[in-house]
Amino acid sequence: MITFKGGNIESEEIISTLKKNIQIKEICQKIIYQRIINRAVEERGISVTPEDIQTVADQHRYENRLFRASDTFAWLTDQLITAEDWEAGIRDRLLAEKLAQCLFASEAKKYFAEHQADFDQVSLYRLVVPYEKLAQEIFYEIQEGEISFYEAAHIYDVDAQRRCNCGYEGKFYRWNLKPDVSAIVFGATPGNLIGPLVIDQTCHLLLIEESIPAELTAERYQEILNRMFSEWLATELNYLLSS
Template sequence: MVILEGNIIQPEEIIASLKKDIQLKNLCYSVLYHKIITEAAQNRGITISKYEIQSEIERLKRDNNLVENTHYLTWLTEQLIAPEDWEESICNRLQAKKLAECLFAKEVEKYFSENQQDFEQVLLYRIVVPYTQLAREISYQIQEDEMSFYEAAHLYDIDTKRRYSCGYEGKFYRGDLDQDFAQILFKSRPGEIIGPLKIEQTSHLLLAEEIIPAELTPEIYQEILNHFFKQWLDAQLKLLRN
């Protein structure tokens, strides 16, 4: 039973709501993953100390501007979480993190080394217009310094969102791009205009503003580690079905 805004909500009502919102399946997967992680951690002698839990609580309090204990307890109450439940949740997360490190820490650097090129990144801008002739005219104006690539994107791109962002598409890993497309981008010089390229029924001008060399940063390390860990969890889940 949960009490929210003075209203009592029964467990069966919560389950019914999760079903209606198509969220129950994901929640059940989380329960199964937790069981797998707990058993695997216990089998490997992985433990979480009270000090580790408290250190993580203090970090989260700082990150969420909840340094004052009264603010922290009020926040927990608003989230319908008791302090001991929150501590258990943190313990579970630390346990999963330690297990992932135990299983795959050595594999991360090896995987990165073998696939280093895929982790090169490009800061990509794009202009998409309906006609090749228009794309050529825009390219000419940019090369003649009559306007910048970003101004042209703001004026001519057929996509409203890209117009507002002056052609910005985002930062992409080489491995996430089509192989031929990636080869064109990563062979270009930063700031060089690529195209027009005919893609489906539209013409594209591209600009790789920055090519970022592959580096095993903490963020990329965690991405690779999470990838291995998720694959392992899915494999363990299949074993439970058999």
């Protein structure tokens, strides 16, 4: 039973609400994942110290401006949890992080080295018009210096947001684009105009502002590590369900 805003909520009602909102499967999956993690860390002798938990808790307090003990207790009460619940959650997350490092630290670096091209990016501008003839005319005007790509995108693009951004689409990986378009874009020299290309019955002019070579940053390393760990958990879950 949980007390919320002065009223009591029974466990059965919580479970019923999760079921009605189609959230029960997600919760059950998290429970099984935690069991898998607990078993794996025990087998490998991985542990979390009270100091580890305290460090994370202190960081959370700082980030959320919980400078006094009373602030922390008020936050815990608002979250409907106890200090023990909070620390147990921190412990579970730290165990998962340590297990992921144990299983895939070297594999993540190896994966990046073998798939480095997949992490290359381009900074892409796009101008989309409905007709190929218009696209061709704009292409020649840009090539002749009569108008800049950015001005043309601001005037002619069919999409209001892209007009406001003067054609800027953002940074893209190879896999963000259709294979045939990706091959053209990543083979182009930055600053050169590409097109017109017919994509989904509209005509596109593309401009690569910058090519961004892949780099194994801490963020990207963590992204690869998390994906490998998630795939491992899913595999372990499937094994349990089929055994």
